[in-house]
Amino acid sequence: MKYLIAGIALTAACLAGTAQAQPAGTANFTAKANALLGRMTLEEKIGQLAQIGGVAFIPGSPKPEDAIRKGQAGSILWISKPADINRLQKVAMEETRLRIPLIFGLDVIHGFKTVFPMPLALAASWDGALIERVHGVAAKEARAAGITWTFAPMLDIARDPRWGRMIEGAGEDPVLGAMVARAQVRGFQGNDLSSPEHILACAKHFAGYGAADGGRDYDSSYISDSELWNVYFPPFRAALDAGVSTFMSAYMDLNDVPATGNSFLLQDVLRKTWKFQGFVVSDANSIGDLVTHGFARDRKDAAFRAFTAGVDMDMASGTYNENLLALVKAGRISEAQIENAVRPILAAKYQLGLFEHPYVDEARSKSVIGAPEYLPLAREAAQRTAVLLRNEGGLLPLAKDAGKSIAVIGPLADARRDMLTMWSGFDVDTSTTVTVLQGIRNKLGSGARVEHAEGVQIAKQYRSMFEDLLGMKKVEPWTEAQSQQEFTKAVELAKRSDMVVLVMGEAALMSGELASQASLDLPGRQQELMQAIAATGKPVALVLINGRPLNLTWASTHIPAILEAWHPGNEGGNGIADLLFGDANPSGKLPITWPRNVGQIPIYYAHNLTHQPEGSRGFSSRYWDQTGAPLYPFGHGLSYTNFTVSNLKLASAQVKSGSPVEVSADVENTGSRAGTEVVQLYIHQRAGGASRPVRELKGFEKVSLKPGEKKTVRFSLGKSELSYWNSASKGWVLDAESFDVWVGQDASATLHTEFTIQP
């Protein structure tokens, strides 16, 4: 699998500002939308621009039935049961004049009923084909329930793990992020949106949400133009090139202008430069919130500013229904502008085939949703997204020797709900979710003694609205005596076992929306327990269930094996057991730089050199109290076999500007097991019109090799890989300069060569 070519298309399109690729027949849907618009009253048109909350999370929201009957709903949010969807659709189809079907939208971010690993974990697979298959299943199940629109993919580049929503994206890198974006859009939308297999995707949150100050959710983002174009925009542009139907505006202020009222983002970039043809929805209540920001004077002003900035559909704030008619009557918004907003919404409804088939087949939904045939993919995804961070002395994989005793210890060892994330559906059914404990038991059967102790309890400190919304019960805290007893019980269990699998990390709702953290330390007394268990002298493998990098500084030198399993989904426990016992070989790679502790944040590999890079002129550290180097670099991930990358060659070291630079390297499996490596190529531009990052990922290839097998990987660095957006000239440039190239297994690769671009 090679991802460079698509990268070329990405930037080439950015440079040229070419129009969005449209699925075949789109013009036809637009023509139908135009014909329908010709029959609609102004009020009916405005009604299509409203999305009504199916779950009343904003006080005073109308009941969906009432809004639909009044012709004040184009879409409904957060309803996921087929019978409820049909009931509401029936109101639209039988009780409104023009019988325009509704679009039902939901956050289907890593599966609908069959829950796959969380999105950041999927990015850790560096595997577009896998990601596409996963979202293909998610789309199929969601569509079978009557959902026709997912609020995914989240494409926000995130470089601050305190931000809880890092889990929903693809991490810190624009090239990896763009690959993941394309795969997600293809998975959700496929080639035919009218098929029962696909749904509309939504590129969110446009743009810059991941740069929230201090990692505090919803806080302002301040992002330079150069970072916007070079880092934050590319995944969105990639989604657009893949044909994404919708965009969502973001909540936060971008450089002081709320993204939902930001015409630079929604008009200048999205419509004018990129020629986006679909429709833009606001985030939930984000139009109403323009008043809260201190940006709009009142709700009417908010509606005006969001609409004129380019937000076509209002998610749940009610401001469009309340104000657009008056704004048109007052001549501040024209009817033609309203039609421009409605047209792509109606076109999407035609494209989804909703006019012909507005209802969902409830009988069919039962056989499609949660069908056992998807479980192998969920298990495979769990295997391929886990990242082996450390494996000192080859502790893993474990032998399956019958008769051995294994202690599976930790608060997350048998916590089903925590295998999933916050957004794993509304009526989360964990009855079939496989925990690590269960996965190990399934693997070893009755032959081995597998015992479990929780040891410590973890709990989120504050409840957000999501705990209530999702019906999460408050965990009763153990008493002091109980805590001591459970702790001791776990240590005793470790002592009488041959080895320990520790399962630690974070509960599901500790990351996601409204779940930022100031600390990256393992919550609760997990660190203490880990140290007590390590002190028993038993071999310990640590499995992490979590949504963000945590402080593993102590573990990274004291715990021989560390497997980052993320929130791995329904089949997580089986997939992890496959990895622990060698039935699968880890191949995941970090999509983020792993800090040593919270003080290093933000930390990302593609930083600039500065006038005095670390290690130069006698400076060994950027901090006085520790190295500036991360604990694990971006792209890191071990395997049970070994790979060597060698023989880095250039077709020519002097290349005319505009011609591609051809790079090749050999990768060989020098170990004794079959395995998969992601060969990564990084460049650095040595001089030019701007300081460029010390390294930038520009290509990667995932290669599976048998023991002793060797392959040559080839990369082609074209105009798009070598160009960047320059903040001085305010445009894309390709400098005729010298470049370093590294090819290897992570962002610290040392195999190096260089080339020069000639004018």
Ligand code: NOJ
């Ligand atoms: C708010 C979140 O920011 C957004 O990502 C989500 O799609 C909407 N709520 C709807 O659930």
